[in-house]
Amino acid sequence: MTREVDLVIRGARVVSPDQIIEASVAIAGEHIVAVGHDDTMPPAQAEMRTDGLYLLPGAIDSHVHFRDPGYPNKETWKTGSAAAAMGGVTTVFEMPNTNPPTGTVEALRIKLKAAESSYCDFGIHGLLGDESIDQLEALLDAGVTSFKAFVGNTFGNLPAPTDGALLEGFEILAPLGIRTVVHAENSSILFRRQKHLQNAGRIDSMAHLAARPAVAEIEAINRVLTLAEWTGARVHIAHHSAADSLYLLREFKSRGVDVTAETCPQYLLLNTDHMLKLGGVMRVNPPIREARHNQPLWDALMDGTLDMIATDHAPHTPEEKTRESIWECDCGFPGVETQMPLMLTEVNRGRASLMDYVRWSSVAPARAWGLYGTKGVIAPGAHADIAFVDMARAGTLSQNKLQSISKISPWNGRAVQGYPLHTLLRGRFVMRDGKLVADAAGWGRSVKGIQKMPTPKPRNMEHYSSAIIDAPEGIPANAAPLVDAL
Numbered sequence: 001m002t003r004e005v006d007l008v009i010r011g012a013r014v015v016s017p018d019q020i021i022e023a024s025v026a027i028a029g030e031h032i033v034a035v036g037h038d039d040t041m042p043p044a045q046a047e048m049r050t051d052g053l054y055l056l057p058g059a060i061d062s063h064v065h066f067r068d069p070g071y072p073n074k075e076t077w078k079t080g081s082a083a084a085a086m087g088g089v090t091t092v093f094e095m096p097n098t099n100p101p102t103g104t105v106e107a108l109r110i111k112l113k114a115a116e117s118s119y120c121d122f123g124i125h126g127l128l129g130d131e132s133i134d135q136l137e138a139l140l141d142a143g144v145t146s147f148k149a150f151v152g153n154t155f156g157n158l159p160a161p162t163d164g165a166l167l168e169g170f171e172i173l174a175p176l177g178i179r180t181v182v183h184a185e186n187s188s189i190l191f192r193r194q195k196h197l198q199n200a201g202r203i204d205s206m207a208h209l210a211a212r213p214a215v216a217e218i219e220a221i222n223r224v225l226t227l228a229e230w231t232g233a234r235v236h237i238a239h240h241s242a243a244d245s246l247y248l249l250r251e252f253k254s255r256g257v258d259v260t261a262e263t264c265p266q267y268l269l270l271n272t273d274h275m276l277k278l279g280g281v282m283r284v285n286p287p288i289r290e291a292r293h294n295q296p297l298w299d300a301l302m303d304g305t306l307d308m309i310a311t312d313h314a315p316h317t318p319e320e321k322t323r324e325s326i327w328e329c330d331c332g333f334p335g336v337e338t339q340m341p342l343m344l345t346e347v348n349r350g351r352a353s354l355m356d357y358v359r360w361s362s363v364a365p366a367r368a369w370g371l372y373g374t375k376g377v378i379a380p381g382a383h384a385d386i387a388f389v390d391m392a393r394a395g396t397l398s399q400n401k402l403q404s405i406s407k408i409s410p411w412n413g414r415a416v417q418g419y420p421l422h423t424l425l426r427g428r429f430v431m432r433d434g435k436l437v438a439d440a441a442g443w444g445r446s447v448k449g450i451q452k453m454p455t456p457k458p459r460n461m462e463h464y465s466s467a468i469i470d471a472p473e474g475i476p477a478n479a480a481p482l483v484d485a486l
């Protein structure tokens with residue numbers, strides 16, 4: 001006799017990167033136990049008919065800022081993760097520019113405590129900076145899944161790591177197989193240009209773009225990928241914004257460097273035309289660029305140069321986003337809740353398939369962070385993380401309805417078609433019928449325990465800092481220069 005399961009979902013269309021199949025899904029506890037023909041489903045405690053809906057593996061957002069600890073006026077773990085649940089996002093990776101920054105074990109413990117109220121599963125990016133180089137292994141032991149290097153400056157004003165520290169960080173992380181997210185902009189270019197613009201009295205929104213030209217991104221990506229190739233370290237380029245730097249991703253990928261890259265809906269769908277109307281609301285790093293960048297970024301997603309969609313969910317209060325001078329408007333805006341309807345709208349327009357979308361939103365991030373198999377797929381043995389999507393449902397995005405504290409968004413008033421209707425996280429609904437399941441707060445947990453990065457491939461280890469400290473045997477400490485001996 002077949003054991004009774006908790007839930008059978010009947011009559012859905014299950015989406016993977018390769019196919020969309022009509023199937024039913026059986027769930028026991030936190031896991032999917034069967035996917036197949038309706039007749040083959042085991043008996044269940046509860047049944048759910050989902051005719052007309054698509055089942056997508058829950059989205060995995062590699063890039064969110066939940067501001068907690070440090071800035072609870074902007075966001076908390078509870079509000080940020082509620083926004084994720086409402087957006088069909090079941091796992092997030094949270095950034096370290098909180099206060100305190102996640103560069104010590106003590107700071108990590110404070111963050112993990114705050115994350116106990118989470119509606120979604122999560123990974124924590126620890127901070128890779130000059131001050132935290134000697135903390136990387138301890139941070140990994142204490143629960144970070146990955147690291148973030150703010151090579152370009154942004155909110156929090158954490159100093160960019162020196163190139164020496166970045167190289168050394170990669171030397172430590174390459175043999176461990178751990179991936180580092182890089183905010184790739186050249187800080188010294190940004191600082192000088194911003195100073196010139198400020199001295200000239202520019203406070204308009206376009207001055208922000210003028211301060212951060214694409215060359216700052218090209219240069220930083222080139223430098224970071226050079227260090228990654230040399231050391232064998234895994235890296236992830238955050239919020240790729242420029243058409244001009246895509247060639248570097250193609251080049252270094254073709255050379256076998258394990259680099260993954262994300263872009264965000266704002267770089268695909270918005271440009272300076274919107275910035276002229278919305279001003280500081282759209283201030284974000286890297287900046288949203290001219291319209292000529294939009295289509296090449298989309299093409300790069302389609303051909304795999306860019307691997308995934310993330311959001312850079314970076315909330316601030318409406319007051320902090322609408323000051324007179326662009327330099328006083330905080331950088332970033334919320335996004336984790338609006339990503340799925342925005343991207344599904346593009347699918348409905350025929351710009352990509354649902355299978356493409358699942359590859360970008362779930363499969364690629366699951367692979368990049370070592371979660372694939374347990375997450376990123378609707379198959380027996382995987383976590384029951386499912387976004388139930390209604391592709392016919394149309395509506396208008398409204399900043400006032402966001403779960404985020406940051407009720408200000410460049411997407412406000414935008415017409416969309418395609419919404420997540422329910423979100424299931426490890427067998428439990430965190431959003432149902434478009435409504436947050438309030439008592440699911442705290443159901444989210446760290447993915448550290450299921451993370452399994454592929455075998456590390458360090459390179460040039462004989463040149464690592466750790467290998468050059470001691471003189472080779474047989475060479476006296478103060479050996480005379482060879483030329484004198486001749």
Ligand SMILES: [Zn+2]
Binds near residue numbers: 312313314
């Ligand atoms: Zn960010």
